[in-house]
Amino acid sequence: MKIVVPVKRVIDYNVKPRVKADGTGVDLANVKMSMNPFDEIAVEEAIRLKEKGVATEIVAVSVGPAKAQETLRTALAMGADRAILVQTDDEVEPLAVAKILKAIADEETPGLVILGKQAIDDDSNQTGQMLAALLGRPQGTFASEVTVDGDSVVVKREVDGGLETVKLALPAIVTTDLRLNEPRYASLPNIMKAKSKPLATKAPADYGVDTAPRLKTLKVGEPPVRQAGVKVADVDTLVAKIKELGIA
């Protein structure tokens, strides 16, 4: 079984984003960029399925600028077999990304597509579900456990009340939650080896997808800022303050 893993190059999760003064977006100049953390979990899960003998080949895909090659090389260094970069400097919305991924899935016919549940830049949480809809296949979103069982996959999902388990007919789409696994670091020999793994470069037009945005961003602003309050000296003062709030 082949697994396709889409990955996105995003601002590193340790960096505090700064809104541009002109209100057009977030300043990404000279900011550390990394693979979206949920996508690392997706790559790791695919590799584990390959190590278990369930998967035979892992194809990493990214839709983004030329520099997204670095993100794909990271996926290859972790253990993906080959990569496809769908190169564009435009901002591509989840719906258009899902359409590109659908075209790739039609070509590659994977048994599973494993994606991060959301990207930490736009926080949309849409691409996996949209891809599942476009392919007419089932979706196991927010996965905390994935077990392939014959021609189906059992997915334990993190839901608001706890956990829910669903059984999906393969091929299926899975999106990862935080506790699915702990992604590995690529070793130096594997980083070297990744440089010679195949990486194909395509364009959205190769897949016949129009990436013109449907949402127009009118403005990006700062959120309301909270002012730091006071530090109290001891527990007794805190007790008095809590009582003033009328909750105890």
Add this chain to the structure above:
Amino acid sequence: MKTLVWVEHDNASVKDATLATVTAASQLGEVHLLVAGEGCAAVADQAAKIAGVAKVHLADNAAYGHGLAENVAPLIADLMASHDAFVAPATTTGKNVAPRVAALLDVMQISDILSVEGEKTFTRPIYAGNAIATVESADPKLVITVRGTAFAKAPAEGGSAAVEAVAGPGDAGLSSYVGSEIAKSERPELTSAKVIVSGGRALKDSDTFQQYIFPLADKLGAAVGASRAAVDAGYVPNDYQVGQTGKIVAPEVYIAVGISGAIQHLAGMKDSKTIIAINKDEDAPIFQVADLGLVADLFTAVPDLTSKL
């Protein structure tokens, strides 16, 4: 504009998240509700009483009993032929179903809206809430998820909408529900609690988390939350997590115990009315957002606080 609102329920009663979603939808136009489930007629009757609702569509079918996206998305897509906007709460159910609907309709979804600025213009948080984007949709129909803490709850009583049964395509044959592990708790739910006591990695382990956080929460009638670090370390289950990728909360009072205040955690609680932080590190970022801070070792301060309240 005619809106179709996803009613969040457990086949027995309407969940609170629905009420804030109704408020958001009412700012767009006429509010219709969809109750999709199995044996859920009582939910539809309850939903019909929500103030401001014009009509309730009831799809009662075994295929909709567990809200499987593969089955309910085509039902919603069909109903959207006579509605202009699909509006769902940004719960795990809404997040699962809405994008599938959006793709079926060839619409770009607007996730987690904070406000309605115009007929097609909304604000939404990006970068873990470190920036707020104002976006305008160019699509003929809208698919929206709503951040519950950003809208007032519509009154649960006062309406008298008609309930109309709808059939829908039924089971898509792609997926099935196997089971759930839903924690039963006497405590209030995190997303609707007035007071929340949250613990972080500093709690050390699952036993100490229970021993220090739970009694304080019980004293205040509070819900219990946790940082991602505490959940990842296995102190408490995933449904306790507050943050960018967990639950978004905005209680009257949020008490953060042993939580340093990573931006991903702040994203989930910084709209709380009053934030109280207890942390032994006086430079912890949590103090930059806290209204009241106590620099102290939680293992002595928390029991002391619990006994004095």
